[in-house]
């Protein structure tokens with residue numbers, strides 16, 4: 001089934017351009033032009049992602065986002081904010097409103113499509129992660145961030161935990177070092193940190209997991225998978 005994107009944008013040229021390009025990419029879309037109707041539309045349409053302009057008639061984008069987060073039906077929907085001025089960008093970053101990403105206008109559609117893909121990938125990975133994993137001697141409680149090997153607790157760092165969770169949740173699929181880097185260090189820092197950092201953390205993680213560590217298998221020149 002096509003993933004649905006709700007476009008909240010009052011400038012027709014932009015909403016039409018977005019609508020056209022997103023459909024061309026295989027997404028289904030819905031468009032709302034008024035901020036005051038956006039939260040309601042999101043609760044009704046149940047989109048997989050919301051593109052949310054900041055300057056809107058009715059209700060501004062930051063208030064719309066607040067309402068989305070306050071409603072249980074839309075609390076976890078990924079949101080990408082579209083900002084027109086650098087002050088808006090600062091405000092969004094500063095307020096930590098819980099937007100998943102933001103894109104400044106004017107933007108290149110290719111860039112926006114890449115951001116959408118990345119945010120959707122992260123959100124589906126999150127949803128797929130069960131709250132608990134138990135197999136062989138390894139036990140992970142994802143909610144309480146606890147790792148045990150053969151009943152003994154293992155102390156892992158936050159990054160190591162994120163890497164372990166990603167590998168275990170991938171269900172045997174190989175994850176590239178870039179993917180792991182993005183998961184543990186975030187989209188932006190993925191540009192500045194070398195992929196070798198992932199190798200270093202995986203190395204420490206393996207040692208900490210003792211006999212279970214061998215289940216993290218190196219796939220040469222690509223990444224890692226969990227057996």
Ligand code: CA
Nearest residue numbers: 010053055056
């Ligand atoms: Ca606008």
